[in-house]
Amino acid sequence: MELQGVMKSYFGGLLCVSWSPDGKYLATGGEDDLVTVWSFIPQLFGVRRV
Numbered sequence: 017m018e019l020q021g022v023m024k025s026y027f028g029g030l031l032c033v034s035w036s037p038d039g040k041y042l043a044t045g046g047e048d049d050l051v052t053v054w055s056f057i058p059q060l061f062g063v064r065r066v
Contacts, residue, residue, distance in 0.1 A: 028047030
């Protein structure tokens with residue numbers, strides 16, 4: 017296993033994380049009241065905020 021990257025996109029503490037069933041996305045929620053969805057598909061690597 018090797019570190020793929022470091023993601024810094026939230027302000028304050030991170031409160032929860034959840035992987036999608038297919039392992040392609042990671043949703044995070046934090047003290048900034050935002051839900052961030054991270055894509056781990058190589059050609060779509062990036063962030064969407066809700």
